[in-house]
Amino acid sequence: MAITDLTLVQTIKALKDKQFSNEELNQAYLNRIKRYNPELNAFFEVNESSGVIPAAVKSLISTKGLKTSAGSKIIENYKPPFNATVIENLISEGVSVIGKTNQDEFAMGSSGENSAFGSTKNPWDLKKVPGGSSSGSAAAVAADLAVFALGTDTGGSIRQPASLSGVVGLKPSYGRVSRYGAIAMASSLDQIGPFAKSVGDARLILEWISGGDKYDSNCVAEKFKIQNSKFKITDQNLKDVRVGVPEEYFGQGLDEGVKEVIEKAIKKMEELGAEIVEVSLPNTKYGVAVYYIIMASEVSSNLARFDGIRLGGPRDLFGDEPKRRIMLGTFALSSGYFEDYFIKAAKVRTLIKKDFEKAFASCDVIVGPVSPTVAWNLGEKIDDPLKMYLSDAYTIPASLAGIPGLSLPAGFSENLPVGLQILGKYMDEETVLNVGEVLEKALNIKEKPRLR
Ligand code: GLN
Numbered sequence: 502m503a504i505t506d507l508t509l510v511q512t513i514k515a516l517k518d519k520q521f522s523n524e525e526l527n528q529a530y531l532n533r534i535k536r537y538n539p540e541l542n543a544f545f546e547v548n549e550s551s552g553v554i555p556a557a558v559k560s561l562i563s564t565k566g567l568k569t570s571a572g573s574k575i576i577e578n579y580k581p582p583f584n585a586t587v588i589e590n591l592i593s594e595g596v597s598v599i600g601k602t603n604q605d606e607f608a609m610g611s612s613g614e615n616s617a618f619g620s621t622k623n624p625w626d627l628k629k630v631p632g633g634s635s636s637g638s639a640a641a642v643a644a645d646l647a648v649f650a651l652g653t654d655t656g657g658s659i660r661q662p663a664s665l666s667g668v669v670g671l672k673p674s675y676g677r678v679s680r681y682g683a684i685a686m687a688s689s690l691d692q693i694g695p696f697a698k699s700v701g702d703a704r705l706i707l708e709w710i711s712g713g714d715k716y717d718s719n720c721v722a723e724k725f726k727i728q729n730s731k732f733k734i735t736d737q738n739l740k741d742v743r744v745g746v747p748e749e750y751f752g753q754g755l756d757e758g759v760k761e762v763i764e765k766a767i768k769k770m771e772e773l774g775a776e777i778v779e780v781s782l783p784n785t786k787y788g789v790a791v792y793y794i795i796m797a798s799e800v801s802s803n804l805a806r807f808d809g810i811r812l813g814g815p816r817d818l819f820g821d822e823p824k825r826r827i828m829l830g831t832f833a834l835s836s837g838y839f840e841d842y843f844i845k846a847a848k849v850r851t852l853i854k855k856d857f858e859k860a861f862a863s864c865d866v867i868v869g870p871v872s873p874t875v876a877w878n879l880g881e882k883i884d885d886p887l888k889m890y891l892s893d894a895y896t897i898p899a900s901l902a903g904i905p906g907l908s909l910p911a912g913f914s915e916n917l918p919v920g921l922q923i924l925g926k927y928m929d930e931e932t933v934l935n936v937g938e939v940l941e942k943a944l945n946i947k948e949k950p951r952l953r
Contacts, residue, residue, distance in 0.1 A: 503529070503645075504521055504525065504526060504529040504530075505529050505530055505533055505645040505646075506645065506949075507648075507698075508648075508697075508698040508699045508701065508702050509554070509648050509649050509697065509698065509699075509702040509705060509706070510699065510701050510702055510705060512526065512554060512648050513554070516554075523552060523553050523554075526554070526555065527551050527552065527553075527555050527599070530555045530599055530645075530646060530647060530648070531547070531549065531551075531599070533644070533645060533646050534547055534599070534600065534646045537624075537644055537646060537952055538646065540622065540627065541621060541622050541624060541627075541640050541641075541644060541646075542603055542618075542619050542620065542621050542622060542637070543557070543602055543603055543621050543636075543637040543638075543640040543641045543644065543646060544557070544600040544601065544602055544603065544637060544641065544646070545560055545568060545570065545600075545601050545602065545603055545618060545637070546567055546568045546600055546601045547599065547600040548567060548597070548598055548599055548600055551597040551598060551599040551600075552597050553595045553596060553597045554595055554596045554597065554648055555596075555597060555598075555599035555647055555648055556591060556596050556597070556598060556599060556647055556648060556649050556650060556651065557598075557599055557600055557601075557602050557637070557638055557641040557642070557646065557647035557649075557650035557651075558588065558598050558600070558601055558602065558638070558650065558651045559601070559602050559604055559635050559637070559638050559650070559651055559652045559653055560572055560601045560602060560603065560604050560637070561604060561607070561608060561653065561683060561684040562585045562587065562588065562651055562653070562682060562683050562684075562693065563581040563583060563584060563585040563588070563682035563683070563684070564581065564584060564585070564588055564598050564601060565580075565581060565582065565583055565584045565588075566580055566581075567580065567598060567601055568580055568601055569581050569601065569684070570617075570618075571604065571606065571607050571608070571684045572603065572604040572605055572606040572607065572608075572615070572616040572617055572618065572634075573606045573607055573617050573807075573818070573819070573820070573823070574617045574818040574820075575807050575818040575819060576807065577617075581682070583682065584682060585679075585681060585682020585683055585693075586679040586681040586682055586714045586716060586717065587651060587678060587679060587682070587683075587693050587710045588682065590709055590710050590712075591651075591709060591710065594709045596709075599647055600641075600646075600647070602621075602635070602636075602637025602638045602640075602641055602650065602652075603616050603618065603619075603620075603621045603636055603637030603640075604616060604633065604634050604635055604636055604637060604638075604652075605633045605634035605636065605658075605822070606819075606820045606822060606823055607684070607686055607800075607804065607823050608634040608635075608653055608655055608658055608686045609634065609686070609800070609822045609823055609826060610633045610634045610822060610889070611632065611633050611634070611657070611658075611661055611889050611890075611892050611893055612630035612631075612632065612633045612636070612877075612879075612882065612883070612889065613630055613631055613632070613633040613634070613636030613637070613662075614630065614633070614879065614880075614883050615633070615634070615820060615821075615822045616636070617818075617820055620636065620879060621636035621637045621640045622640070622879070623640065623643075623665065623666060623876050623917075624640050624643045624644040624666065624950035624952060625643070625666070625667060625876070625916070625917055625918060625950045626876065626916070626917065628878055628879060629665075629876035629877065629878060629879065629917065630665065630876055630877055630878070630879055630881075631643075631662055631665060631666045631876065632661045632662030632663070632664065632665030632666060632872070632876065633658060633661070633662055634652075634653075634655075634658040634662075635650075635652025635653060635654070635658045635659055635662050635696070636662055638650035638651065638652040638662070638696050639652070639662035639663055639665070639666040639668060639670065639696055640662075640666055641696075642666075642668045642696045642697065642698060643666040643667055643668050643950055644950060644952060645949075648698070648702075649695055649696060649697045649698065649702055649706055650695070650696040650697075651693060651694070651695060651696070651706075651710070652670070652693070652694065652695075652696055653683055653686070653691055653692065653693050653694070654670075654672035654691075654692050654694055654896075654900065654906075655686045655687050655690045655691050655692070655796065655900060656687075656690065656792050656796060656893050656896060656897045656900045657672075657871075657893045657895075657896025657897060657900065659671065659672045659692075659694045659695075659696065659908070660672055660871050660896050660906055660907070660908040660920070660922060661871055661872050661892070661893065661896055661908070662696075663696055663871070663908035663920055664870075664871035664872050664908045664918065664919065664920025664922075665872060665875065665876040665917070665918065665920075666876075666918065667910050667917075667918030667920075667948075667950070668696050668697065668698065668910065669695075669696070669697045669698065669699060669700055669702070669703050669907070669908065669909060669910065669937075669941075670694070670695070670696050670697075670703075670907070670908040670920075671694045671695055671697075671703045671706075671707060671905070671906075671907050671908075671930070671933075671934075672692055672694050672899070672900070672905060672906045672907075673692055673693075673694050673707060673711065673725070673905050673930055674692075674903060674904060674905045674927050674928045674929075674930065675689075675690070675692055675719070675903035676719045676720055676721050676903070677692070677707075677711050677720075677721060677725060677905070677928065677930065678692060678693045678694065678707075678710050678711050678720070679693075679710075679712075679713075679714035679716065679717040679720045680692070680693060680717050680719075680720070681714055681716035681717045681720075682716075685799075685803040686796070686799070686800060686803065687795065687796040687799035687800055687803070688799055688803065689795065689799060690792075690795070690796060690799070690900050690901070692900075693710065694707070695707065695710070699941065700907070700909065700934055700937040700938040700941050701938060703907070703934065703937075704934045704938075707725045707930060707934075708724065708725050708726065711723075711724050711725040712724035712725075721928070725930060725931075736939070737939055737942065738773050738774045738939065739770055739773040739774045739775035739936065739939055739940075740773075740774035740775075741774075741776075742770075742774070742775045742776070742865050742866070742932075742936060743775070743776045743778055743863065743864040743865050743866075744767070744770050744771075744775045744776065744777050744778065744864060744865070744866055744867075744868055744936075745778050745779075745780035745860050745861070745863065745864030745865075745866065745867040745868070746767060746777060746778070746779055746780065746867075746868060746869065747779075747780050747781060747782045747785070747860065747867060747869060748779065748781060749781065749782050749783070749785040749786070750782075750785070750869030750870060750895055751763075751869065751870075754873045754891070754894070755870060755873045756873055756874045756875065756914065758875070758914030758915055758919075759870050759872070759873065759874060759875060759914055759919050760870070761914065762911050762912035762913070762914055762919040762921075763868075763869065763870045763911065763919070763921055765911075765912060766868070766911040766912065766921045766940065766944065767868060769940065769943055769944060770868070770936075770940060772943075773939060773940070773943055778863055778864050780860040780863060780864055780867060781856075781860065782853075782856040782857065782860060782867075782898065783856060784849065784852045784853045784856050784898075785853070785856070785894070785898055787849050787852075787853065788853060788894060788897040788898040788901060789890055789891060789893065789894055789897055790846070790849075791846045791849045791850050791853065791901060792893075792897045792900070792901060793829065793890060794829075794833050794842050794843060794845075794846035795843070795846050795847065795850060795901070796826070796830075797826045797827075797829040797830035797833060798830040798833045798834050798843050799830070800823070800826045800827060800830050801826070801827045801828075801829075801830030801831045801833075801834065802830070802834075804819075804823060804827055807819075822886070825886065833846075850901045853898050853901050853902055854901065854902040854903070856898075856902075857898075857899075857902045857904060857924075861926050865925075865926075865932055865936075866923050866924060866925050866932060866933060866936050867923075867924040867925075868921060868922060868923050868924070869895060869921075869922050869924075870895055870919070870920075870921070870922060871895060871896060871908045871920040871921070871922040872892060872895065872896075872920070873891075873892060873894065873895065874892065875914050875915055875917035875918070875919060876917050876918075895922060896922070899922075899924050902927075903927060904924055904925060904926065904927050905924070905925045905927075905928075905929065905930045905933050906922055906923065906924045906925075906933070907922070907923045907924075907925075907933050907934065907937045908920035908921070908922055909921045909922075909923060909937045909940060909941060910941075910944075910946050911940075911944060911946075912944070912946065913948070921940075923936055923937050923940075
C-alpha cells in the first residue's frame, strides 16, 4: 500500500508509529500532484513547503499568503493577510495546506466549468465533470493528491462533487463550523466541510474544524464531539435505527442506474437491522426555485464589494454565472418585487424546513440519492443553466433547512461513482456519521480511479 492510499486516521497512526516521516508523507503527495495535476487541474496553487499532514483547501477559503481567487479573475491574485478560522484550527491539529483547489467562480455551479481558470476533470473519467462547486477538492481526494480536503456547501457543493467523484463529503449543520475567512456566497446557507477518504476521517476533521468563533456570530459554541447517540459505532449494525425514505427523491428525473445503486444501499441498511420507513417531504418540488431567489438575493449583496473600485482592477471581470445571479438577486430584492419574490421564497423555505421536522418525528436519518445522475460530459450542460440548476434538486432542500448531510460512496453506474445522501436532524452529525460508517464497512467499496 502506498503512503497516499492511507486514510487520515491511518496516516496519523503511521506517523505516530514512525512508519514514515512528515517529509516523506508530503513528498509522496507532492509527487502525485506533480504527476497528475497538469491533467486534472484540481489545484490552482501548490504549497511546496507544506510541512505536516497535507490538506487541500478550496480556493475561496482564506489562507495567509496563498492565492485565494475563489475561481474568479476579479480577485485572481488576492493573497489574504490572514487565515480563515478553519485553517487556524487545522494548523493547531498538525495539518498544513498543500494547495488551493479549483472551483466554480464564487462557488456558483455544479460542474466546475464556471471556474475562470479552466475546469477540473473527473479522475474516474477525464471527459467527465467532477461536480461542483468544490470541484478541485473532490478530485484531489479522489485522486489521492491530498489526505483530505475542505470545501464549502451552499446548495450542494460538497455533497454533489463528493458523489460524482466517489469520495466521502460532509455538509455540517448550518452554524456548526465557523465561516470566518470563507468568501461569502449566500450567508444564510454557506457552510464549510470536509472531503475525506473515509467516514471516520470526516468525523475527525469535523471535530477539528467545528466550534465557537467570536468572528462568526452564527456559529454555535460547542465543538462537535462524539457523544452518546442512542446508536454506537462499535455495534457494527443498524439495529434500532429508523431510516426514512422520501418518495419525492425517487421520482421523475432520477437515472435508473443511480436509483438501482441507492435502492441496493437501502436494502443493505435493512439487512443490517435498520427499520425502513416511508416519509414525505412534499415541498421538495419548490426547493430549486426558492433557493435561486434566496441565494441570488444574498449573492447580489455579498458580491457588491467586488466592484473593481476598491480592488483597483478592471470592472468587467465577472463571468456569466455571477452576473446572471447578481441581476436575478437585485431584481428579487427591488422594491415592488421584494414581497412577491424574496418574502414568498422565505416563507416557502420555512415550509421546507417543517417538512424535515415532521419527517424526523418518525425516523433518525433520511436517505436518498445526492445527484439524479452520475458525472456528465464536460460541456454537456454549460449552455443550459436551468438544466444545471435542476441537478441540485436533492441537495438544496437540506441546505435551506440547515441540516447536516453526508455523501457516501455507494456503488457505480456506467462505471462512474454514485453517492448515497444521508441527512440528519439539525446538529445531529453524530447519527449521520455513525450510520454512514457502518454502511461504509458493509458496502466495502475498494475501487479507485485508474490514473495514467
Ligand atoms: N450548485 C449550486 C449552485 O450553483 C450549489 C453551489 C454551492 O453549494 N456553492 O448554486
